[in-house]
Amino acid sequence: NAGVTQTPKFQVLKTGQSMTLQCAQDMNHEYMSWYRQDPGMGLRLIHYSVGAGITDQGEVPNGYNVSRSTTEDFPLRLLSAAPSQTSVYFCASSYTRYATNEKLFFGSGTQLSVL
Amino acid sequence: GNSVTQMEGPVTLSEEAFLTINCTYTATGYPSLFWYVQYPGEGLQLLLKATKADDKGSNKGFEATYRKETTSFHLEKGSVQVSDSAVYFCALSILGSGGGADGLTFGKGTHLIIQP
Numbered sequence: 641n642a643g644v645t646q647t648p649k650f651q652v653l654k655t656g657q658s659m660t661l662q663c664a665q666d667m668n669h670e671y672m673s674w675y676r677q678d679p680g681m682g683l684r685l686i687h688y689s690v691g692a693g694i695t696d697q698g699e700v701p702n703g704y705n706v707s708r709s710t711t712e713d714f715p716l717r718l719l720s721a722a723p724s725q726t727s728v729y730f731c732a733s734s735y736t737r738y739a740t741n742e743k744l745f746f747g748s749g750t751q752l753s754v755l
Numbered sequence: 756g757n758s759v760t761q762m763e764g765p766v767t768l769s770e771e772a773f774l775t776i777n778c779t780y781t782a783t784g785y786p787s788l789f790w791y792v793q794y795p796g797e798g799l800q801l802l803l804k805a806t807k808a809d810d811k812g813s814n815k816g817f818e819a820t821y822r823k824e825t826t827s828f829h830l831e832k833g834s835v836q837v838s839d840s841a842v843y844f845c846a847l848s849i850l851g852s853g854g855g856a857d858g859l860t861f862g863k864g865t866h867l868i869i870q871p
Contacts, residue, residue: 680863682844746800
């Protein structure tokens with residue numbers, strides 16, 4: 641009954657460092673996505689995937705890469721961290737690619753600070 | 756494009772007060788509408804949803820009615836509790852041209868504080 645699991649919960653990086661935020665779901669969900677949450681901005685979509693091997697850009701994709709080699713995992717890579725990427729990151733999934741009336745299941749988030 | 760507008764708060768109420776959090780939207784086509792809730796330190800959870808005009812979503816004493824004529828989906832609760840303190844997000848979803856959901860469009864969130 642794990643649902644959507646994100647690791648790590650907290651991370652501090654220096655400018656220019658790279659890292660990968662992990663996301664895994666055990667519900668056999670087709671659709672997975674990454675959001676960032678910033679004060680006064682709500683949630684903004686970074687990247688999403690509608691199945692293994694298929695990814696696409698969301699509203700704010702610059703500076704981030706994703707891949708989807710398995711149904712379960714959807715890691716988010718920061719290639720060269722910048723202070724503007726300081727945020728709380730959420731991974732979310734849903735059963736179907738057509739999430740118009742399907743609910744999203746969210747992980748508990750990763751709080752990232754870039755110094 | 757699509758957008759959601761909601762009061763940002765914080766909204767501070769006393770326990771057992773009546774709650775209304777306003778949400779209006781702009782969308783091309785016919786969206787599904789959602790309210791998500793985020794408790795401190797946690798991810799978002801779906802609170803309720805409505806998929807067509809005049810539908811009423813309800814859960815845990817909260818209600819919201821899909822009003823197409825006023826493009827609104829206001830959240831209401833008759834008697835709030837301290838445990839309702841959280842951030843509430845209004846959101847819409849329309850099937851994207853790429854076949855996927857293209858994600859939800861979220862409002863900025865309303866921070867609700869309930870005092871005993």
